[in-house]
Amino acid sequence: MDARALAALAANPGCRRRALLDGAGIDKSALARALGSPASFGQSQFAIQRGHSFEARVTADRGEALVRLLHERLRDGSPAPAPDGVDAPDLTAAGPQGRTARTALALREATAAGRWALLDHPMVSLDVAGSPAFLEPDAIVVHPDGSWSVVEIKSFPMVDGSADPAKVGAAARQSAVYALALEQVAARVGELKPDGEPGPDGGGAARTARVRHQVLLVCPKDFSNLPTAELVDVRKQLSVTRRQLTRLTRIEDIAAALPEGTTFDLRLADDGRTATRPVDELTDAVDAVDAAYAPECLAACELAVHCRARSRGAGAVESLGRGVRGELGGLTTVEAVLAAALETDAGPTGDPAVDALRRAAALRAEALAAPGAAVCR
Ligand code: SF4
Known part of the structure; x- marks a missing residue:
């Protein structure tokens, strides 16, 4: 389940169908096609590729240009990043659990170091209806004061400092999910002495890990391929997402209420690998879980x-x-x-x-x- 799916789930917490299918990792696009009702939204392959190439451009040079862009927008008196003054920790690890642990360690080390750092494609986890969801923000910037900023890179254009409000809103809801997951990491890191040991500090000033509630939205400037950025306040989205996620029914409870043997497998289990399940059977399985449809x-x-x-x-x-x-x-x-x-x-x-x-x-x-x-x- 990614942040986009979580944000959508948080917008419709009464839908048990979506919660169960997402929690079980069902490919809903394939399921919709098998049901004869393919999805009518989503990005084209071309848009996805353009997004990837723009993102690679933004985070090239170990994220120095990106951190400078954030510093310019902040205007909060923090020291500007010096040349080669942005740390870019290696986040490589095996599996989502390993990557999540590596990210948490990198955040802790970067916070204790008191320098600018950019974590490119880190991984954080969030408990959703009793199951962990692993999320991959585009980037997280650690500030010298120990605070953390979520960075969201999108391929839609920003013209004269503003972009399509619907797209900005969707990006804000997605970023709020990352910020929520990061807040849990920050609570575990807590206050650190400059040497990385837990506070209270005996010598130099201690730094408290905290998540900033303004995310940096980076987009192509005026239809070019050059990046520009604006800060987006996500406090409202954060509190809505936090409240809605606590209202979700536990996935085990939804699954327990299903008829014995319900499956969303698109193949017939006992009839080879390529045979597909009859539409009626799939429809019955999907209809067995309550939905909360809205336009x-x-x-x-x-x-x-x-x-x-x-x-x-x-x-x-x-x-x-x-x-x-x-x-x-x-x-x-x-x-x-x-x-x-x-x-x-x-x-x-x-x-x-x-x-x-x-x-x-x-x-x-x-x-x-x-x-x-x-x-x-
Ligand atoms: S009602 Fe259907 S379309 Fe709406 S969120 Fe639930 S599963 Fe998705």
Whole structure:
């Protein structure tokens, strides 16, 4: 599960289907294709490659230019990085657990050193619904004062210091997930003496590891291939993500409620490697886990086309949006809404949603009966 998936999950914590599939490492794009409802979003191969080449350019020279860019944006009086003044620790290790441990050690050492350091593609972990998720930020910068900044590198352009707000918002939510995971590392590192031993310090000033709540968003400048950057405040996204992730049901509990033998394997287990599972079987398996579809899923989840069809098929008002769902109170299906609206003989019910629907239906009928209504129709 990556930070993009976690940010989407945090935006829809009531969806057990997504939590289970992501927790089990199911390829949701392949599942959606097998269900006959392929995802209608995602980056093209060309955009992915362009993003990789821009990122490689930004972090070349051991990240010195990137740290200078961050220092320029900060304007907080911290010392500018000297030539060769940015440490770039080696983060190589085996497996995600090994990389996470190596990153934590590098952060601790860099914090104690009191110098600028750039960690290129570190790895941090976050407990999500009882399972660890390993996350790979583009970069983390350690400041001489012991604080840490998340760096997010994107390939969408920044023109005159501003970029597409929807894309910036998505990047902020993703960065907030990294910051949340980093806060757990910072809490373990705590306060360090200059020699790297835990505080309180006897000699020089101690440095306390802490995560900055402004992330550096780096993008191509004005459609060129040159990097530019702006600081983005992610305090709001951080507190929303923190709250939403604690609301997730444990994945073991979701799995325990499934019928015995439920599987999302796209192949038939007993019929060779290439045979594919019938669509009906897969549909039953997916439908066995509760979903919480909302139109926002279309921009965030590979299963959105499938879930939308099921939601519409069931006449669920959720398919009209969370705002509409909230307004309708106890009316959960389109059928129930129409029945309540068209019951014209009865008086006020005391249910604000039902009474409002009846008023709206009466006004509509009145408007349609007026001269010229055929034009409006
Ligand atoms: S598309 Fe379906 S599985 Fe994905 S978040 Fe929405 S409801 Fe959940």
